[in-house]
Amino acid sequence: MRTVGLVVEYNPLHNGHVYHFTEAKKQTAADAAVAVMSGYFLQRGEPAIASKWARTEMALRMGADLVLELPFAYAAQNAEQFAFGAVATLDATGIVDTLCFGSESGHIERIQTLASLLTDEPDAFRTALATELARGVSYPAAYGRAAAQLLGDADAQKDTSEPNNILGLNYCLALRRLKSSIMPATITRQKAGYHDTEMTDTRIASATALRKHLLESGNLLTIAPYVPPSTLAVLTDEQNAGRFPVTWDDFFPHVQHTLLTQTPEQLALIHEMTEGLEHRLLTALPQAAAFHELMESIKTKRYTWTRLQRLLLYSMLHITHDQMKQATIAGPAYIRVLGFSDTGRELLRQMKKTARVPVLTRVPKSKHSLLALDVRAAAVYALAYPLELRLREMQREYWQTPIML
Incomplete structure (x- = not known):
């Protein structure tokens, strides 16, 4: 079959x-x-x-x-x-x-070609990716730009964005x-x-x-x-x-409870809580009356809506870096x-x-x-x-x- x-x-x-x-x-x-x-x-x-x-x-x-x-x-x-x-x-x-x-794109051959070049993430690609991230752009955008530089092909940015x-x-x-x-x-x-x-x-x-x-x-x-x-x-x-x-609105009281009852040190252990994001969350929380307001106040060009939603989800479920690593390592x-x-x-x-x-x-x-x-x-x-x-x-x-x- x-x-x-x-x-x-x-x-x-x-x-x-x-x-x-x-x-x-x-x-x-x-x-x-x-x-x-x-x-x-x-x-x-x-x-x-x-x-x-x-x-x-x-x-x-x-x-x-x-x-x-x-x-x-x-x-x-x-x-x-x-x-x-x-x-x-x-x-x-x-x-x-x-x-x-x-x-x-609809072109499997082009996607496979990109995959063959990026499977092992060559040094030139990693360097370009780090450079783009240092400029403060989101990871998807940085990835696309790094791929375009590696391939010398402007269309690669669209293919990876x-x-x-x-x-x-x-x-x-x-x-x-x-x-x-x-x-x-x-x-x-x-x-x-x-x-x-x-x-x-x-x-x-x-x-x-x-x-x-x-x-x-x-x-x-x-x-x-x-x-x-x-x-x-x-x-x-x-x-x-x-x-x-x-919807997320159904969980906003639980997000508030999580953030209000955790110290910055505890929040820092949450999966993907990097670069001091715990302080950004705790600063924004008192001014947010709804989930959407909290998201709007913490979102930036670097920290996308999607990434922050996942971060709040991990926080609400108390999933730490170590727990996620242990769960997915094999x-x-x-x-x-x-x-x-x-x-x-x-x-x-x-x-x-x-x-x-x-x-x-x-x-x-x-x-x-x-x-x-x-x-x-x-x-x-x-x-x-x-x-x-x-x-x-x-x-x-x-x-x-x-x-x-």
Whole structure:
């Protein structure tokens, strides 16, 4: 059975995702699709608008055959770590033939060429990167400029600065570093850019625009033209159950509590708390009445919104440098199954023979440090729910079995 791997967040799943899914299977001649999906918190450091179980159901209803969880320690990280964790998870299954991702460029050969040159990060590249960072620019911008200098190609900066291109490059870098047999493929992103906040097409809009529109209107029907009926049905059920939508505003009191009850010395131990950022946070906190106000007051050209969101997330979950290093030092140590179809059941049977790490359908009593972080993140996510739901939802990692469709 020929199988394509997809790296997804589905926040929420929309028509653009359906296009990518359909084209990915078609382009790679795949009989089945395996999606590795972020859990409760996402790559940009924000909470998913709906739970991972709801988004798993969306994926299965769309046609995905097997949904695996990308552990929190990789899911809420920079592009390099995010991509490595996702690719390593797909590679560890032993059943995935190709990895198909969306990109702004749509040229897999060019992305692979860049990956071949940057795999070992030559000294000239590292020097250029350090120089750009010293000028106070963000890491993604510095990376793009350093790549352009190394290659003597101005277009390389665009190839390494657009969000999906960045991820695509890092997927290819991860494949090379893992010496994986999985072959990469890409599909050009259609009609809506990753960061687009407005709807400019009648059928396809970015997840960013859909979330913005949904939260402003408060009416699920306003996004109906942009999502498959199955997504609308799942989100309606979640809304009726009191579990949707979830935003950073739901967690702001917990962020305040974390920052107010920690000393600068304690905060300095948090993962990615560098260059005295703990003092910047503590200075800004008393003037911020909402999460958005806090972010606006601490954001700079160097410290991007995404990086700071992740930093506040690590702070809220009390994740230190040492804890993150310990969790990720050896790569994914297990494969967590969130859901599967009939075809996915066959894939799971095959994985019993091919998987290089344990395949989990339940949380065991003795948990790897990666999984312990997942359980912690799930419990914290439940704080966004109404009081009458919290106790049960905080324990959901222990009682929820994979969704079967």
